[in-house]
Amino acid sequence: MNKNQQNTNPPPWATKLLRWWADPNTLEETEGDMLEMYAYWQKTAGLTKAKWLYAFTAMKLLRPFAQHKRSQEYSGNHFFSHDMIQNYFKIAFRNLVKSKTFSAVNVLGLALGMACSLLIMLWIKDELSVDGFHANKTQLYRIYMREYFSGKVQGVIWTPGPLAEELKKSVPEIEMATPYEWPSDATFSVGDKIYKRQTNAASADFFKMFSFKILQGTPESALKDPNGLAISRDMAITFFGSPEAAMGKPITMDNQKNLMITAVFENIGLNSTLKFDCLRSWEGFLQDNDWAKEWGSTDPLTFFKIRADADPAKVEAKIKHLLDKFNRDEGKPFRTQLAMQPFHEYYLNSTIKDAHMDGGRIEYVRLFALVAVFILLIACINFMNLATARSAKRAKEVGVRKVIGAMRSMLVGQFMGEAILITLFSISIAVLLVAVLLPSFNNLTGKQMSLPLSEPSFWLTLSGLLLTTGLLAGSYPAFFLSSINPIRVLKGTLKFDSKSTWLRQGLVVFQFGLSIIMIVGMITIYRQVEFVQTKNLGYDRENLIYFPMEGDLIKNYDVFRNALMQVNGVTSVSHMTASPGSNGSGTEGISWPGSEANNQVRFTPAGVGYDFAKTMKLEMAAGRDFSKDFATDSMAFLINETALKVIGFKDPIGKKLKWGNQTGVIIGVIKDFHFLSLHEKIRPLIAYMNTKNKTGSAIIRIDGSKTKETLAGIERVCKTVNPKFPFTYAFTDQSYAQQYQSEQIVSKLSDYFAFIAIFISCLGLFGLATFTAEQRTKEIGVRKVLGASISSIVGLLSKDFLKPVAAAIVIASPVAWWLMNAWLQGFAYRIDIAWWMFVLAGVAVVLIAILTVSFQSIKAALLNPVKSLRSE
Structure with a gap:
């Protein structure tokens, strides 16, 4: 617009003043009348006088100077009376029935989002209630x-x-x-x-x-x-x-x-x-x-x-x-x-970080609270996109209503009523879905949750979720549709400005950004869980069983061990004071030549038997394992590499260590192995010959090809040597996997929730594709008449959707990296977040987006151009 054109407009300050202070219920009609009067004054009295008259009239219309005398039927209170609210819902219901596909997709998206949120809320409530029953x-x-x-x-x-x-x-x-x-x-x-x-x-x-x-x-x-x-x-x-x-x-x-x-x-x-x-x-x-x-x-x-x-x-x-x-x-x-x-x-806070209690299951509570909010936001954005996609069909309805006197507040009430009605249907379906899915969800999470239908707090939560979701999802469509200019609509097809387009695309960017974060999270959690379950722990946990040393097994250990070695499939037998992978005790009473008396170090002690390293399949960095061939081994020690670093010996074999009143020599250095979970770093270990009190666990290495018959043979030996105790055993690999049960649950839940988030996002993208196809109907017809191929039209329509998806990838990737890196800090040993994880997430989202919009694009491209042009 050039300078001369700007000067012909009414004074901007007067228009801003009018919009700021005038009665909002009549602002739209008043501003339209003022513009018509300004054009009349400009023709009859000149530009300068027209501006003065416009400004003077605008100030006269300001409240409280202007007396807006209305009859009761047009008062603001009437628009939100019981009868009008009932009317809003009645019209909303008719519109929902009329547009079955639109309504079904909206209800489904919101129902899935709210069902996921309700399940997560029940899980979080259960987590927060643990230990809450203690009176003090x-x-x-x-x-x-x-x-x-x-x-x-x-x-x-x-x-x-x-x-x-x-x-x-x-x-x-x-x-x-x-x-x-x-x-x-x-x-x-x-x-x-x-x-x-x-x-x-x-x-x-x-x-x-x-x-x-x-x-x-x-x-x-x-x-x-x-x-x-x-x-x-x-x-x-x-x-x-x-x-x-x-x-x-x-x-x-x-x-x-x-x-x-x-x-x-x-x-x-x-x-x-x-x-x-x-x-x-x-x-x-x-x-x-x-x-x-x-x-x-x-x-x-x-x-x-x-x-x-x-x-x-x-x-x-x-x-x-x-x-x-x-x-x-x-x-x-x-x-x-x-x-x-x-x-x-x-x-909830069982993890020690920097010598303070910080983190643990509370991190999963926070993580899934975010997931619940993410999924609900995605569902609400999906509703907004679908609602605006239908705006062209509702535009004339809005125009006619405004022409016959409907105020903007009435239209806002009607569209908000439709949003809340859809949300009401959705939350009803969501509750039914939760009731159906809750047994499986309990089985997955190891909980015993139930729908608290008798608790008032549950219904208050549902009511809050209903209003929050309804208002959040319906606010933008309601105010957007109610702001449509009736003159533009009734003159021709509704066209939308760049601001509306940017807002809708921004919603898609936000929606798919959340989906990308969840996909990256899903990949990261899966890889970390796989990493801890397959990582080389420094010993072979496959085909290694253990069971408690109790009763006659302790006093008759040598007889018991010799009998086990005769069982077909048993390759090695030993024992230790703790079970494999669970030794968390400590002692500070270790000293050595050159150590400072006041600078004590906490060692993890392990009393073991002969062939300990052989049975565990530990690698020796130096020296040898305990053996019956050396009578002096009863006064000897094995240490791990971490302990060697603490002690500082360059040639440790044969060097003396003192533990309390006992002095012994180092006969071997074991390569570091994980005797605790990967959440913790490897600690200094000192192993000694436990010849006096062989309590703890018997550890047995078996032939994996003969597991069933070997276990039967071991059970026979145990019942013979120790008849008054039942035979119970555990596989080390299974016990190790149980240490990461929480991570496994999180991995499975992240998979399910990521899939649902992507599905709901695609519904929103489908709505945007529908909207774009409706807006470009005439363009498509003209292009086909001029000879454009179906593939070129499909490509034309599809490429617009890749822009917000690409923007989502760029924006969401660093956020996803930050969130997942923070989660991985809970592991002392963890994977690196690789670049290909973001590429995979981005490619997956792009392919899903293309598949989603291709149906609508092909449908629009195949439309008869005669019908397309006639529709205009």
């Missing part, structure tokens, strides 16, 4: 330790056994405290009934602190007796017939320890972090485990309860240096500080 949950805490050594700091969750009692003595604000040993399987027998059950140990304060329901006995007496045992309802029924019959009855543990049933508690549900079938008294546990009395040995967890009026920050300050007086000095290079974590955060 805000007063319950657990201890973890920060260890400072060699200029480094690391956090550990296992603590010294005597710590709980010391906390009660040293900190007045702490009312109760208990150690809690890690779970292990023990064999229990009553008469001829012999079963294994998961067993733990805790002190007498345990049931007084935690709200586990006691069916028989009392919380105060449940673990008071050193020979007492508290059992679950299920265990009571299995052994005694009922909880009442179990009280005071004897039960034998591991065929050697006679215990007495002192309490029966309700079966522990899935909403508890702490899980056990029975609990031993801590005093009884100490009788069999002298190491738990030492401050230098760490293994159990420690929980405590503070007074209701206590300040947690002050309590943490008091316990911080509590261990200084127990063979530790704050000023020494090695020191240990205590920290505390609220117990109700234990389940």
